[in-house]
Amino acid sequence: MSPAAPQYSNADLPQFETLLDCLQHWSTTCADEVHFVQPMGPGEVVEYTWAQVNDQVQRMAAYLQSLNLPPRSNIAILGKNSAHWIMADLAIWMAGHISVPIYPTVNAETAAYVLAHSEAKLLFLGKMEELWPVVKEGIPEGLPTVVLPLGPSKSGSQGWNQLLSEFAPTQQPAQRTADELATLMYTSGSTGNPKGVMVRFGAMTRALLGTAQLYGIHRGDRMLSYLPLAHAAERAVVETGSMVFGFRVYFSLGLSTFIEDLRRARPTLFFSVPRLWAKFYNGICAKISPRVQSVLFRIPVLSGLFKRKILQQLGLSEVRMALSGSAPLSAKLIEWYRGLGLELLEGYAMTENFAYSHGNRLDSARPGYVGLPFPGVDCRISEQGEIQVKGPTLMMGYYKLPELTEEAFTEDGYLKTGDMGEVDELGRLKITGRVKELFKTSKGKYVAPVPIENRLMGHALIEAVCVTGPSLPQPIALVMLPLEEHQAVEHNPEERAHVLSQMTELLNAVNAKLEAHEQLDCLIVVKDLWTMENGFLTPTMKIRRNIIEAHYLPKVEAWLKTRQPVVIEP
Template structure:
């Protein structure tokens, strides 16, 4: 395969070949505005000229933040055209993280989009950072506006040239501990991974459509949606408000849909609100009606033309995968990390083994180390962490393989399974080691649970801390507790005595980015759970009879 053009070269190619074809679709207060390839390219070229006019030099860092929107893409493309380094910031990034990243990356300018709690975010940005407001309602006032800058500058005639191995963007990992690390991405990294996607998940002749709602500051949405849309090509529709995901999904009907486990559990909950499980089971037993019901549900969800439905970031409980499969929706689990451009393994239609994270890409260079760690070596791997030689050295083995930190195995048919994290294994006071991930996975059969975390360091026996989903919080407590105890007993039958769950703690509040228990990419902050609940768990251990403790 010949080498792919870099993303902005590809954008200009699309704009030249199909200038009037629709590309980005943006809702503003419920009214949709579409942008063609030609319009997107021209806006990005005008903004590139504006950034250069402000005195920014090739290699300077520029941030984009706010909810996903069409101008987030255009701002990123403008950085690419001007030879600048694009840095995504989560709209709910903590103020400490914003301060750290702004200083560490040396951010010179920032595009500000719509976001909740903008005041704290903007206060954390250094005063010398030039602020540019994206053209959306409710965006905090900035020194410059997108419309004024674009109108005042002619389109940049030629993209600023840079080497294929120069820094294209910095993606700061949200991290469950310590300061975020700036993962370097180059044009070479992007070209390699996109070539793999085009090979294994080629565009359908009928056209491709994405719904962009997962954080664009994360490597997955940036690569699998923003960058991939340039090459497939694909039309991209944006979500205006998170609360409108069900109705927007039903309207957009994407051909490829990506989500994290929490999204799929909430989609399941939404269906069960309208159609109770007992009724679904009854209808599914009727040969002719069952096919009609499946089709109706898929269309109601907006997944009726989705040929690729992917779940990632964390394990999706097997019961949820099987539940969707009965409706004719194959939710395929994939695997990767920011440091390897989210390029390791994936299940594909017709090649799906439930419980696995798929077969490694043919060029992923994946191996299982002696200690069980999954390691990979390919051209999508980051050159390292920005301004952090020590952490970069820790990321790679002596012979150049990237350490994922995940433990796993490959079965006889080539499917990869994750068995836990290398560093998440804890030792109880009995001196026994426990790997939490497999036990948490088994507890995933209980559909009342939204998030969970098995802890045991400093305890004689592991305990499970969990939060309930919104529907479960409305049920009688006795009913929920009986279900939790039943699941605990079933799980305990399958593990060693030292791994058995001795108690369950049901937290008062849902876990979120706001309360610090989840990362912006919806991963559980295990260290925060241990810190927040460690003292309580130690006290509860003395009560031998207690099985379920309700925080409230």
């Protein structure tokens, strides 16, 4: 569906040791080419060339060096994605320090923990909007702060642009090496306090050079950055990818302008998560029913025009490679996008290997599987069914947690992922659950909740789900509706009846495909929204299973006594 991409070759690409080497290379060879495109507000968009990016990074590095912080100090970055987020990251490195990204969606308690545990000496504060009142209580008084453009006002802070005007570019940029610690990436903390994953410079560049062998990433590509840069996947694919290969990055101003930002970018590479792929699909189906789509898809000539029109509406008409991660895609979604001419390639990785582990290939993608190991990665399944991987991007360890670091690796150096999996005849990996998430029913049968949750998550009325049931005769499913549907059910009896009907139909369909001991006894539609603020979701939107179970399991017995297959929590 997409036009042929311009011909770019990576044959002469230097073997970069660090992203600072990348910055030096592109700012020298392509100084006047645009690297970042940043919307600043309604109708205002600013473009930054490689030379301008390098100049701002050098000036901010000079400011950081002027503070005379201890060598290799930890410096935090908190804020939504922006051109200046990445410039701050580069400036921290150029000044000889270590960056500590923090999810902009964390609560005050988590922000305070990360800043204290990392002993951050300074904070770069970016765009926060409605999240700032929640997080600011966790920022220690007296922590030196530099506010990025679009960032919130903070007493006692310095402004990025003001500092740029006061400092000349550094004359002594720090020389960093591949084996040095570059960044601490704190995990989302789904089972306790987040852990600081230590990532070296060489792991970042090695990941992208390996990926390029498979997907042909090049300087002519374009990407939109909107998933949190504090997440390993966005940081690897967008920040590191653009630095290694020199392609252009566009940023999104926010949810209200997302489609506009996407159409501006016209990305050739697009990375997203199942939740957004489903929202795109549901949005199209709300305008054009699946039945009408089916008819139009079969009409010669008109079919091609119709499919291209859909992709144009979504801003994806020039995408040549679409990547998906963080959770499994439903087969229905994969087939629908494939019908439009867009192959969704699922992948699998962790913060602990800097998002470099497995991915599907265009010629061998299989729904439900996350593909083959990336170049240099070795994967095996332990006797207990756990996925274990070894490769060139494995973490140096968990910051200040030597015992947990030792527990994370086998004696022969494989990372114990904590995920369970199986491999097909071609070596493609399928994730079957989490080792620690298995639970036993009162009948003594073990149940893996994730595969059941994946079957339920394909439904348009489900925003999040938790399958649980330790010590119950059969598993149950706790389901959260999307916000709009959640509000409609609360105030509209007809919508309530519609949800009951849809959920009953879904429950029967899912149970028909499960083993007897896995079949759901009941599906409960919860009345409270699960959010990051109330602790039910991690900053990466994963469910905190232990928190959810502690809240709902005491209520389950009363719901089961109703003997209703679907219960809407009163």
